[in-house]
Amino acid sequence: METDILIIGSGGAGLSAALTAKELGAKAIVACKTMPTNAQTCMAQGGINASNTQNEIEAHISDTLKASNGLGNKEMISKMCANSSNAIEWLSSLGVPFSLDENSELETRFMGGATLKRTHYAQDYSGLKILHTLYDSCIKVGIEFQSEKLFLNLIVNDGVACGAIFIDIATGSVEEIRAKSVILATGGYASVYHGFTTNGSGSTGDAIAAVTRAGGVVSDLEFVQFHPTALKNSSILISEAARGEGGYLVNSDGERFVDELKPRDEVARAILAEIDAKKDVFLDIRHIPNIAKLLPQEIKLCAIHEGIDATKELIPIKPVAHYTMGGVEVDENLEVSKIKNCFAVGECSNAHVHGANRLGGNSLLEIVAFGRLAATSAMNVIQNHKPTVPNNEKLNQDRIFVREIWNFTNQINFYEKREFLGKILYHNAGIIRNDIGLKSVLAVVRQMQKEFPFMGLGDKSLEYNMNLVEFIEFGNTLEVVEMMLVGALHRTESRGSHYREDFKELREDEFKAHSIFWKEDGVLCADFKTPKGVTNE
């Protein structure tokens, strides 16, 4: 199979890229590991930030920079914010039914850390409605989807990407899709915190692991945002919109203990402090007028997962892993560091717009604005594309690897390991971290890497082997988590979402820098790199 632009991932970033590629006249294929709309984007509830006037854009840039705690790149942030009203217009023109006020103007709401009301929404289904509208638009222009393809590896010849290898989940065969350019849009890695994440099961950092295996660079993996309000028993997300609309956080004594609209990391730490003091924490939305109309989805989720009526009862909550700021290191055109013709966009990439912490409403903006940018950049490189002699080396290598998995012994149940890893990551490498905790989790991860060949499949069938899919995802998890822990261990300061109780201060001289990770002959290397474009705001 061959195409101009291969897009891996069918969330908002992938579909925005696909539509733009098509508009620009390229042939695009979207490959995804489930069905096209089963992406993390559909879970984004709160909304999408957009600013219109110059003053609004300036404020948007400044809020985003402030949240990034010194690691945001002003140029990239400006690019994103300046394109935000275009992004909303584009989405609206495709038919996204954003909520309107009584004058039929786009309605906006506040999100944490924002100085202006700039978050546009479609009830509490913002991501869902954006994603499905993009999907309908893809159908309209005839984008080709390759569904149920599990991304394994990039094909890179002489530092240039020329396609990717997949397992066809339906048949179990290992296949390649060749392309002049590849866009990675596979989402983040928050579900490495298994059982303690708002994310769906597929957010295992597949592209981040694949990029390091292919010789590329990833960065800032220690920055993981914990969402303050997930349901206590199920980790299901209750949107920040609940606090944006005026919801309170209260402890079991009925006291409010934090300004609910502070940045997510501060609110999450305040909640953890209450939990550590043996108190339960609740979200209270009972007093908000018209709440059933504003947040219908949240109320339904509370009923299903906690068995409570949120319009009359307190909602028990805990903070859990929600969004990963780190990812594939990219330049200003979103091209992957050390892999030419390969781009990364959305949560899987680190375009340096979120830095050490992300503002609510900026992730949907990033996937749309930069999804379009990724396609434009990919288009630019394919115009100068020089065809290379195809060789099947990588394909054969991956075929052997996958066949080998069937020979792995099944002495250890990797599902147990995955659950255990999620738990120890949450408690030792989560909201509050320290040296000894991080080191002990890292030791466990390295032990698991050694044991990996003994965690083989319990299901030996070829077709729809979801055991195999989860096993490979767990392999990616072990690679990504190792880098995340190394970054967290060596960043001996507190910055944004990364909080070290043994190093509570911000250390600008040493650590106003990106952690970067790459592999040399299969050995993990890490360093800190002072970035260009970092400002002192």
Place this chain on the structure above:
Amino acid sequence: MSKIKIKRFDSRREPNTIDMEYPLFDGLTLLSLLHKLKNTLDPTLSFGGVCRSGVCGSCSVMVNGKATLACSYKANNGDYIEPLAYHTVKRDLIVDKSKTKQTLVDSKAYLQSKLIPENAPKVEVQSSCILCDSCYSACPVMAVNSDFLGPFALTRVYKYTLQSEQNNESIDAVQQNGVWDCTLCGECTAVCPQNIDPKMDIMNLRSKSVQNGYSDPNFANMSFGLDFTQGF
């Protein structure tokens, strides 16, 4: 001990369909239960499910004959779990959704012309569709006409007719195996996890079809969709 029964399918086995009983752990959603069974008892048990919170549409199954999102349902003793009806079963509870996705292509369920932005509030409900295929699986028309476009595609077409100035192409596309083939039984409406009412949308789409010069073929035959020759 409490149990549930799951209809399993493996194309390479003979017979390829068997019912298997599994223990029921209390207090879990059906999706969490399936994960627990797979992770601790039977790694071959295969099913879909991504978001756990009722928005990705990938975990719908039949529970006691009714299409249900596994992530939004608490399993009960004696429940019988099957794959979605009117879909080709691939393995256990995993079905082929490519045919139902094709209905969106065939019905041209997308924006046809210039947008009417102020109509966004009118499509608040229809635009919450998660493509879980529950309505499709509940539709009795599928038993007699597998080419029927089905409820969710027609709801999507109706949504875009409300948002767009001109919709002739999609109205044309839903005449054959479309709006007039629906029996208005309301089964789709009853199973929708998002409280969408495809039956009402299809009725409205019929009105739009009439405005576009189409007429009810059943009315032309004076059959009203009923077959009187077989009595009541």
